[in-house]
Amino acid sequence: xxxxxxxxxxxxxxxxxxxxxxxxxxxxxxxxxxxxxxxxxxxxxxxxxxxxxxxxxxxxxxxxxxxxxxxxxxxxxxxxxxxxxxxxxxxxxxxxxxxxxxxxxxxxxxxxxxxxxxxxxxxxxxxxxxxxxxxxxxxxxxxxxxxxxxxxxxxxxxxxxxxxxxxxxxxxxxxxxxxxxxxxxxxxxxxxxxxxxxxxxxxxxxxxxxxxxxxxxxxxxxxxxxxxxxxxxxxxxxxxxxxxxxxxxxxxxxxxxxxxxxxxxxxxxxxxxxxxxxxxxxxxxxxxxxxxxxxx
Ligand SMILES: C[S@@+](CC[C@H](N)C(=O)[O-])C[C@H]1O[C@@H](n2cnc3c(N)ncnc32)[C@H](O)[C@@H]1O
Numbered sequence: 001x002x003x004x005x006x007x008x009x010x011x012x013x014x015x016x017x018x019x020x021x022x023x024x025x026x027x028x029x030x031x032x033x034x035x036x037x038x039x040x041x042x043x044x045x046x047x048x049x050x051x052x053x054x055x056x057x058x059x060x061x062x063x064x065x066x067x068x069x070x071x072x073x074x075x076x077x078x079x080x081x082x083x084x085x086x087x088x089x090x091x092x093x094x095x096x097x098x099x100x101x102x103x104x105x106x107x108x109x110x111x112x113x114x115x116x117x118x119x120x121x122x123x124x125x126x127x128x129x130x131x132x133x134x135x136x137x138x139x140x141x142x143x144x145x146x147x148x149x150x151x152x153x154x155x156x157x158x159x160x161x162x163x164x165x166x167x168x169x170x171x172x173x174x175x176x177x178x179x180x181x182x183x184x185x186x187x188x189x190x191x192x193x194x195x196x197x198x199x200x201x202x203x204x205x206x207x208x209x210x211x212x213x214x215x216x217x218x219x220x221x222x223x224x225x226x227x228x229x230x231x232x233x234x235x236x237x238x239x240x241x242x243x244x245x246x247x248x249x250x251x252x253x254x255x256x257x258x259x260x261x262x263x264x265x266x267x268x269x270x271x272x273x274x275x276x277x278x279x280x281x282x283x284x285x286x287x288x289x290x291x292x293x294x295x296x
Contacts, residue, residue, distance in 0.1 A: 069138055132156075
């Protein structure tokens, strides 16, 4: 692992990772409850990922044992527990888990939910225990993708399911189109400054767009798992039943629009059919994938 030369460095980096996601959970809580009822109304889920989360929720059966890795403020673990499942949510972000715990205590689900502060890179898991493991937006943050997925496979019951949503790398065409749309549409950057940035960065503008789309530098391990070929590892360790690539530009564009949520959602709904078409015709590559796999 090159990101950290010693155990001490690693601990400092993972603490910084946790601090970023705790702060993000605090910011989110100022506006939205850690509850699917609220999250589904945010622009990202209302437009881009809501359908995939709904598909996941339809799969969850009462009495299932479920593990969510990178559960953050707990909204998805709680919703799965509302379907009658017994859910373990693991995350490194202590404050995010505290929010999750407090909220779940006040809104006790039909099943059960337990949140655990742990680093999934090194956390042992019970063997043959889970019916479903969920990893939404977390594999690309991991230092030890293969080791985690091997432990996840062993933790699943035979025929148990793994559900993953994660980003893919950004081709130049996507960066150019997203950049053009955000140049035209209102964002928190003033139009005068957009022109200034364009003139200032010129050739570097595409690289900067890619970095922004991939949120490079947002947290110490942001994108770290991307370089470990997670898809190859997933295909090697699991039987992939569904794999869908989507979201060529819509998610990033709407995330940056400076407008009320309802208007951003309306713009997202206008862009999404074009996005789907561009991906289907292979004019653009999707920047997200959803995968449903079974333990072999
Ligand atoms: C992009 S966020 C996704 C959060 C949540 N799954 C969602 O979609 O709302 C990534 C989450 O993974 C967590 N995370 C990052 N590295 C981790 C690790 N080594 N062990 C456990 N959780 C980790 C972060 O704290 C953060 O909550």
